[in-house]
Structures are given as structure tokens and as C-alpha cells.
Amino acid sequence: MLKIWSMKKNEDAVAKKKPKTSAAQIRVQKDLTELDLPDTMKTHFPDPNDLLNFTLTITPDDGMYKGGSFVFSFAINTNYPHEPPKVKCTQTIYHPNVDLEGNVCLNILREDWKPVLNLNSVMVGLQYLFLEPNADDPLNKDAAQELIKNREHFLSNVKQSMRGYNIKGVQYQNVMG
Amino acid sequence: MKVKIKQWNAVAQWRWDTGNKDAADDEEGDVCGICRVPFEGCCPSCRVPGDDCPLIWGECSHVFHMHCLLKWIGTAASKQQCPMDRRPWATAERRVDNAPPPTT
Ligand SMILES: [Zn+2]
Ligand SMILES: [Zn+2]
Ligand SMILES: [Zn+2]
Numbered sequence: 001m002l003k004i005w006s007m008k009k010n011e012d013a014v015a016k017k018k019p020k021t022s023a024a025q026i027r028v029q030k031d032l033t034e035l036d037l038p039d040t041m042k043t044h045f046p047d048p049n050d051l052l053n054f055t056l057t058i059t060p061d062d063g064m065y066k067g068g069s070f071v072f073s074f075a076i077n078t079n080y081p082h083e084p085p086k087v088k089c090t091q092t093i094y095h096p097n098v099d100l101e102g103n104v105c106l107n108i109l110r111e112d113w114k115p116v117l118n119l120n121s122v123m124v125g126l127q128y129l130f131l132e133p134n135a136d137d138p139l140n141k142d143a144a145q146e147l148i149k150n151r152e153h154f155l156s157n158v159k160q161s162m163r164g165y166n167i168k169g170v171q172y173q174n175v176m177g
Numbered sequence: 178m179k180v181k182i183k184q185w186n187a188v189a190q191w192r193w194d195t196g197n198k199d200a201a202d203d204e205e206g207d208v209c210g211i212c213r214v215p216f217e218g219c220c221p222s223c224r225v226p227g228d229d230c231p232l233i234w235g236e237c238s239h240v241f242h243m244h245c246l247l248k249w250i251g252t253a254a255s256k257q258q259c260p261m262d263r264r265p266w267a268t269a270e271r272r273v274d275n276a277p278p279p280t281t
Pocket of ligand 3: 235237238239259260261262263264
């Protein structure tokens with residue numbers, strides 16, 4: 001009995017030293033191999049050994065945000081897929097569903113997340129925000145108001161913000177890179 | 178020609194009966210939607226597949242590794258809903274379909 005205990009302890013020690021691939025990592029690996037992204041989306045792994053932290057660049061080829069290049073950071077914690085990935089826009093952009101800190105309002109990243117969704121569904125959802133910005137449940141209320149009141153004016157604000165102009169006192173970031 | 182059997186090797190295979198008869202039509206049919214490991218394998222917290230890592234059926238007919246499902250149901254965000262269709266999770270007595278119970 002004693003021996004078994006000490007063996008067990010040794011095993012634990014080994015396991016601690018060399019952490020086995022976590023469930024989240026295994027799942028992320030699968031998600032990444034199943035990614036089926038259009039040419040308008042590219043992932044980038046700053047540290048190739050760290051699959052849990054990466055960026056996604058979206059370059060919409062249609063809609064009001066066409067021509068821009070939008071970079072999102074993905075941070076996946078060990079509870080994935082029980083918790084959604086944490087996604088933020090790394091730039092200050094003019095969008096009704098993205099606030100000035102880069103927080104994104106996308107239902108599947110919040111209340112509608114479910115573990116059977118994968119990274120592909122999140123990425124496709126993000127791209128959809130650029131094709132169809134929506135004024136319901138906005139994070140940038142000014143932008144949402146403008147979208148409802150005057151679509152033309154909203155569009156011109158979008159275009160200006162993408163070139164790095166200042167709109168209503170907010171300095172936006174040039175994303176035309 | 179006469180064949181004389183000198184030796185034979187038994188090959189056995191098992192799989193959970195998920196009640197998914199059209200597995201071929203449904204590529205994801207035999208994979209747990211939560212961890213994406215086939216039902217024949219075990220969930221990420223187990224080492225050995227089989228009875229220690231059973232499957233669980235919902236009345237909505239969705240199947241998962243029991244450990245995967247319980248972990249999800251245990252999170253506040255799950256609101257105790259099925260990870261597939263977000264309907265309130267109700268564990269079925271046994272797999273949900275019309276086939277007679279296995280006779281083993
Ligand atoms: Zn599973
Ligand atoms: Zn298990
Ligand atoms: Zn279900």
C-alpha cells in the first residue's frame with residue numbers, strides 16, 4: 001500500500017513538471033485543423049507553441065468596411081470550450097457593435113455561446129459584423145444612432161474613421177494598411 | 178483447392194450504440210460535440226475509454242461524453258441547457274430512438 005502511494009506521488013510530480021496537453025489545447029488543436037476560412041480572414045500565431053493566444057485579421061471584401069484590415073486578439077482559457085474565447089478588437093474602430101476599448105458585442109461570444117460552437121463559427125460571426133453592422137444592442141451608441149438615423153452619414157463616418165480621422169472627439173485608427 | 182485453417186486471430190471492435198444509424202451521412206455523428214473526441218475514445222479528463230467514461234443521452238436525442246456534459250451543465254453560463262440546441266437539458270433514461278434495446 002505504501003509503495004503504491006509513493007509511486008502515485010511520483011507520478012503526480014512528473015505530471016506537474018511536464019504538464020500534459022490540456023483539454024482546451026486538444027480541442028483548440030482540433031478547431032484549428034478544421035478551420036475553413038475564406039481569403040478575407042487570416043490567423044497569426046505570435047508564438048507558434050502557444051495555440052491559445054493568436055490574432056485574426058479580417059479584410060472584408062464587401063460592405064461598408066471594405067478595404068479595411070481589422071485585427072482581433074483571441075485568448076482562450078483552460079475552460080474552453082465550456083467558456084467562449086475572449087475576443088477583442090486591437091484597434092479603435094467606428095462600429096456599432098465594437099466599443100472604443102475593443103470589446104465586441106456578438107451573441108455567440110456571450111449569452112449564446114455553447115461548447116459545440118468552434119473557432120470557425122466565432123470567426124465567421126466576427127466577419128459578419130463587418131458585413132452587417134447592427135444597431136440593436138450597441139456598444140458604440142453614437143455609431144448605432146447614426147446607423148439608424150442616417151445610413152449615408154454613417155457610411156461616411158465609417159470611411160473617415162478607417163482612414164484615421166477624428167469623429168466627435170474620438171481619434172480612430174487608420175486600418176487601411 | 179482446399180484451405181486448411183492453421184491459425185486464426187480474433188479481432189474485436191466495439192463502439193457505443195449512439196442510436197445514430199446514419200453516421201455515414203453525418204460526419205460529426207460519432208464525435209462528442211464538446212471535446213470533439215470520438216465516442217469510442219474517452220473525454221479529455223479520462224485515460225481509458227469504456228465504462229468509466231460513459232455516454233449520456235438527452236431527451237433532445239443529443240449524445241455526449243457524460244463527463245463533458247456534466248462539466249458544461251456545471252457552469253453558470255450553460256443555464257442547464259443542451260450544448261447543441263440550448264434546450265433545457267433532460268437526461269433520457271436511455272438512448273432516444275425506436276430501436277429495440279440491445280439483447281446482450
Ligand atoms: Zn466529450
Ligand atoms: Zn471521462
Ligand atoms: Zn440537445
